[in-house]
Amino acid sequence: MKAKRAIRRGLVRVNKKIVLDPSYDVKDSSLVEVDKLADMPEGYWKLMEVERVLKSCIVKEGDRVLDVGSSAGGFVHFSLMRGAEYVVGLEYSKKFSRQLKEIEDSYNTFSFIMANAFYFPLKDLSKSFDIVLVDLTVEPEGTLKVLEYLGSECVKNIFLSIKIGKRRDVDALKREIGERCERYGYSIVNIIKLEKSEFHAILKRKM
Numbered sequence: 001m002k003a004k005r006a007i008r009r010g011l012v013r014v015n016k017k018i019v020l021d022p023s024y025d026v027k028d029s030s031l032v033e034v035d036k037l038a039d040m041p042e043g044y045w046k047l048m049e050v051e052r053v054l055k056s057c058i059v060k061e062g063d064r065v066l067d068v069g070s071s072a073g074g075f076v077h078f079s080l081m082r083g084a085e086y087v088v089g090l091e092y093s094k095k096f097s098r099q100l101k102e103i104e105d106s107y108n109t110f111s112f113i114m115a116n117a118f119y120f121p122l123k124d125l126s127k128s129f130d131i132v133l134v135d136l137t138v139e140p141e142g143t144l145k146v147l148e149y150l151g152s153e154c155v156k157n158i159f160l161s162i163k164i165g166k167r168r169d170v171d172a173l174k175r176e177i178g179e180r181c182e183r184y185g186y187s188i189v190n191i192i193k194l195e196k197s198e199f200h201a202i203l204k205r206k207m
């Protein structure tokens with residue numbers, strides 16, 4: 001599956017030519033080269049796809065980024081490679097600490113905290129953020145709770161990945177997001193659904 005995705009993303013060359021068809025017949029004598037980007041966690045490609053569809057940048061060069069639910073660091077890599085001024089990751093599962101530590105060792109503009117996003121006091125970081133990326137494997141209600149918590153911190157821009165979970169009525173869920181945004185002082189700049197299980201909302205703090 002990973003190999004197929006890498007081929008479809010144009011990351012595999014056979015005899016110096018990009019091959020886009022996973023069923024391409026490779027000879028024993030062929031030179032096969034795989035781009036290093038093939039190892040990027042899926043989150044990296046998710047942000048790339050969102051930007052491609054929206055034709056606008058989620059993370060800009062020089063941005064100060066908070067990544068809530070960093071996992072193996074897909075959004076983190078994306079932001080660092082875009083040229084973020086700094087990126088802070090927040091993740092509660094210890095199983096990702098090795099990968100996040102590796103990124104921290106490679107970039108002095110990245111640090112991470114192992115903590116529960118629902119309880120971590122952002123003020124303790126003494127840092128400002130231009131954009132907060134929120135991608136938590138929780139029911140929509142949980143993601144919206146993070147919005148409440150960020151709203152009180154005056155964050156300017158928020159990118160929310162909302163898992164649809166058990167909710168069937170996506171339109172009602174979108175309306176609910178709209179209402180919450182109003183309540184916490186945000187407007188929805190864009191909302192898109194690229195796959196069945198989640199959609200993405202870009203929010204901006206009202207002046």
Ligand SMILES: C[S@@+](CC[C@H](N)C(=O)[O-])C[C@H]1O[C@@H](n2cnc3c(N)ncnc32)[C@H](O)[C@@H]1O
Pocket residue numbers: 041042043044068069070071072073074075076090091092093096115116117118135136137138
């Ligand atoms: C879909 S993954 C995020 C993928 C990530 N954006 C990337 O780019 O690879 C969701 C992550 O949220 C983390 N998570 C879920 N609930 C959390 C919480 N309350 N606090 C911190 N992290 C949480 C999970 O452990 C998981 O690693």
